[in-house]
Amino acid sequence: MADTLTPARGAGPSGGTAGDGGENADGTRPAGRAVPGTGSARGDAPTADDRATNFFRTVAGTRTSVASRLVTGVNRSLALVLLAGVWEVLPRTGAVDPVFVPPLSEVLLAWYDLLLDGRLAEHFQASLTRSFSGFGLAIVLAIPLGLAIGWYRPVADFLSPVLELFRNTSAVALLPVFILIFGLGETSKIVFVFYACAWPILLNTVSGVRTVEPLLVKSARSMGLGPVRLFQKVILPAAVPTVFTGIRLAGAYSILVLIFAEMVGAKAGLGYLIQDSQFSFRIPDMYAGIITISALGLLFNLLLLGVERRFSTWRTT
Amino acid sequence: MSAHGRAGRRGTGAGRGAVEQGASAVPGHGAPAARPAKIGIRDVGKTFRVRGSDRPFTAVDGIDLDVREGEFLTLVGPSGCGKSTLLDLVAGLTAPTRGEILIDGRAVDGPGLDRGIVFQQYALFPWRTALANIEFGLEAKAVPRKERRERARHYLDLVGLDGFGQRYPHELSGGMRQRVAIARSLAFDPDVLLMDEPFAALDAQTRESLQEELLRIWEKTGKTVVFITHGIDEAIYLGQRVAVMTSRPGRIKRVIDVAFDSREGDLRADPRFGEYRHHIWTLLRDEVAVAQEQERTIG
Ligand SMILES: Nc1ncnc2c1ncn2[C@@H]1O[C@H](COP(=O)(O)OP(=O)(O)O)[C@@H](O)[C@H]1O
Ligand SMILES: [Mg+2]
Numbered sequence: 001m002a003d004t005l006t007p008a009r010g011a012g013p014s015g016g017t018a019g020d021g022g023e024n025a026d027g028t029r030p031a032g033r034a035v036p037g038t039g040s041a042r043g044d045a046p047t048a049d050d051r052a053t054n055f056f057r058t059v060a061g062t063r064t065s066v067a068s069r070l071v072t073g074v075n076r077s078l079a080l081v082l083l084a085g086v087w088e089v090l091p092r093t094g095a096v097d098p099v100f101v102p103p104l105s106e107v108l109l110a111w112y113d114l115l116l117d118g119r120l121a122e123h124f125q126a127s128l129t130r131s132f133s134g135f136g137l138a139i140v141l142a143i144p145l146g147l148a149i150g151w152y153r154p155v156a157d158f159l160s161p162v163l164e165l166f167r168n169t170s171a172v173a174l175l176p177v178f179i180l181i182f183g184l185g186e187t188s189k190i191v192f193v194f195y196a197c198a199w200p201i202l203l204n205t206v207s208g209v210r211t212v213e214p215l216l217v218k219s220a221r222s223m224g225l226g227p228v229r230l231f232q233k234v235i236l237p238a239a240v241p242t243v244f245t246g247i248r249l250a251g252a253y254s255i256l257v258l259i260f261a262e263m264v265g266a267k268a269g270l271g272y273l274i275q276d277s278q279f280s281f282r283i284p285d286m287y288a289g290i291i292t293i294s295a296l297g298l299l300f301n302l303l304l305l306g307v308e309r310r311f312s313t314w315r316t317t
Numbered sequence: 318m319s320a321h322g323r324a325g326r327r328g329t330g331a332g333r334g335a336v337e338q339g340a341s342a343v344p345g346h347g348a349p350a351a352r353p354a355k356i357g358i359r360d361v362g363k364t365f366r367v368r369g370s371d372r373p374f375t376a377v378d379g380i381d382l383d384v385r386e387g388e389f390l391t392l393v394g395p396s397g398c399g400k401s402t403l404l405d406l407v408a409g410l411t412a413p414t415r416g417e418i419l420i421d422g423r424a425v426d427g428p429g430l431d432r433g434i435v436f437q438q439y440a441l442f443p444w445r446t447a448l449a450n451i452e453f454g455l456e457a458k459a460v461p462r463k464e465r466r467e468r469a470r471h472y473l474d475l476v477g478l479d480g481f482g483q484r485y486p487h488e489l490s491g492g493m494r495q496r497v498a499i500a501r502s503l504a505f506d507p508d509v510l511l512m513d514e515p516f517a518a519l520d521a522q523t524r525e526s527l528q529e530e531l532l533r534i535w536e537k538t539g540k541t542v543v544f545i546t547h548g549i550d551e552a553i554y555l556g557q558r559v560a561v562m563t564s565r566p567g568r569i570k571r572v573i574d575v576a577f578d579s580r581e582g583d584l585r586a587d588p589r590f591g592e593y594r595h596h597i598w599t600l601l602r603d604e605v606a607v608a609q610e611q612e613r614t615i616g
Binding site for chain 1: 427456
């Protein structure tokens with residue numbers, strides 16, 4: 001059965017089973033309704049991404065007996081321990097070239113050195129600032145816009161051709177444009193992150209507003225609610241879970257696309273650290289950077305899940 | 318058969334008489350002598366435009382019905398005959414294409430807190446607790462917060478859900494949800510309660526206990542109730558009068574007065590109950606056949 005965090009109509013909760021492919025599209029599918037003609041060019045990204053999300057959903061959301069929790073816990077850490085072991089052993093036995101894949105212990109030592117000399121903190125902070133700025137901006141702008149599009153037919157009709165065009169334009173393809181317009185500095189990176197984050201939030205918000213149970217609207221109308229109160233008291237709260245699905249997707253994007261931008265042109269940031277380490281052949285540093293990014297993505301997702309859970313205690317199981 | 322006799326007086330033919338009577342009462346507005354019916358439905362028709370067809374679709378047509386103040390009226394009819402459509406019209410959620418609907422002699426022009434609706438699917442707000450759901454209509458009525466809470470508690474008690482106020486709808490059983498929905502509609506103190514097959518989704522036992530409680534609440538509060546059902550027994554058990562509708566386009570075929578000498582004991586075992594049941598069943602039989610034929614041909 002679905003766990004407590006199962007979204008009413010968001011991404012699939014079933015822990016990345018084969019069936020998920022279809023449900024995952026939900027993040028993007030509403031777009032089909034928001035703006036006529038689906039055909040998502042981004043179809044693949046959310047799938048892979050959401051699979052990861054689902055995995056952590058299950059980790060955070062399972063509320064079964066203590067015993068079975070323990071078993072799953074051991075199970076999961078066992079896989080991680082195995083991975084770490086393989087990473088340590090294979091380079092040492094020479095099965096893989098230790099120059100390109102150094103043993104995990106060396107990577108961890110390199111990570112510790114980066115931590116001690118303050119460089120890790122510097123890059124980490126640079127990335128986090130850009131990521132949060134773009135992500136925050138996307139939340140602040142895309143949610144109101146999505147609400148307007150979902151609620152006012154004329155706004156939707158007016159904007160949908162443009163939205164449809166941009167939605168199908170990959171953010172990555174637009175990075176050179178952002179750099180041309182905003183330069184190589186912080187602005188272009190933040191705009192880039194903002195652009196990538198805005199879509200899942202916008203599309204999910206639109207769908208959240210559009211898919212409110214008509215009977216609830218009817219019931220509220222029967223109690224004499226006008227359009228404004230109806231929106232405030234029914235549409236908004238009903239849309240919250242779907243909006244959160246978009247926010248979580250955007251959270252993952254914010255880190256993914258930023259790393260890319262930092263690899264293309266930056267003087268600081270985790271993406272820069274990885275790229276620079278590779279160019280100067282500090283391979284352990286490169287892996288240290290990669291591990292840090294994974295950890296960051298994981299933490300961010302858990303944080304958003306926590307917030308989401310606080311806001312949707314009423315969700316049915 | 319006494320039921321027949323009474324029904325005859327209130328049949329469709331007699332309905333016309335009621336219209337004239339009602340209509341004459343309207344111009345006087347506050348006329349104290351001939352008090353207007355609580356709900357007056359005057360020659361009401363509703364057509365829908367259907368996509369992909371230029372012929373309008375008539376759901377109900379020429380409906381005449383008066384509901385008296387404080388009366389419990391049940392409405393039965395074949396599926397798809399326009400019962401819900403009629404209720405939406407009385408609720409003011411949609412406007413009639415023909416005729417008019419009067420509440421206390423004044424034409425309905427939109428929804429209002431003088432009428433409360435209870436739907437079959439509860440229509441509770443899932444993000445609100447039971448208490449907060451009951452408060453919903455009170456917020457719309459701008460009742461101060463403290464009084465809202467008190468009133469919500471009162472009605473929660475009234476429907477027997479004391480102690481379940483902090484539960485979310487998904488944490489309640491179907492019967493409990495419907496109790497909350499009833500409490501929500503009662504809380505803003507409407508004169509009229511409109512119920513659209515409210516117990517149809519419940520199991521038999523829950524339904525029976527809710528029927529009894531509804532009667533108890535009705536006697537206590539004196540509301541005017543219009544109750545749609547597809548259960549003949551339910552209609553007879555609850556209603557002081559049972560209005561039988563024809564197949565679509567729905568009209569009122571007959572209105573039957575239901576009277577028992579006493580409501581003590583098992584009403585369903587009363588021989589009169591069987592007579593009423595047979596009578597209504599006979600009235601419905603032909604209509605159901607027509608309705609089923611319609612469904613086959615229209616698809
Ligand atoms: N908004 C609508 N648009 C078009 N047809 C409708 C609409 N609402 C109801 N109908 C049609 O009107 C008829 C009566 O519906 P309804 O009142 O729900 O019947 P009942 O409640 O008696 O089963 C049905 O055939 C239904 O399909
Ligand atoms: Mg109906």
